[in-house]
Amino acid sequence: MSQPALLRSTYALLGEDLLQAIETHGQYMDVPAGTTLVREGQFVKVVPLVLHGTVKVFTKTEDKELLLYYIRPSESCVMSFAAGMGDEPSKIMAVAEEATTLWLLPVAQLRQWVTEFPRINLLFFTQYNQRYAELIDTINALLFNRLDSRVYQYLKEKTRMKGELVLDLRHRQIAQDLGTAREVVTRVMKRLEQEGKIKQADGKILLL
Secondary structure, three states: OOHHHHHHHHOHHHOHHHHHHHHHHOEEEEEOOOOEEEOOOOEOOEEEEEEEOOEEEEEEEOOEEEEEEEEOOOOEOHHHHHHHHOOOEOOOEEEEOOOEEEEEEEHHHHHHHHHHOOHHHHHHHHHHHHHHHHHHHHHHHHHHOOHHHHHHHHHHHHHHHHOOOEEOOOHHHHHHHHOOOHHHHHHHHHHHHHOOOEEEEOOEEEEO
């Protein structure tokens, strides 16, 4: 599928006039896994639309990370949108979780499009609502759920995103995403395995 065709099939709700403007003024980009797209404290010049792959959005304090949400195809980053529109430094980091295809929207054009093409507001209003709900879930999990439950839900979300039950995932990465220590995650994973919820072998995790 051509790049413009992929854009149109993924973001058809934006309408042809806006899609033409995005194709003209935006920038198509393929990035490998691990690419940093937004750094905390930087001023946002472009806002990504995800066409393929996944982007992880998180905050980082010293050596600890806290996963906020993932951006998937047909979605964008509301935190980058807010920072760009407000001409404020980013409060988050965004990193490609896997090989990812993006269409980057210049903030200067976005400021015009929100008035000229009101449909784009629907995309970001929907995303704000979704991210707010996810953040509430995250806060509830931090306050009320045992780490066992948080780790298991994290693994289930990973398998849902990747469409497979076997994950090539290290305990250190799980700990970073959940804002805890690797040793703690290792103990939790052992308990989950004893409970028959997962199986670990050769550095991979199988959800049962």
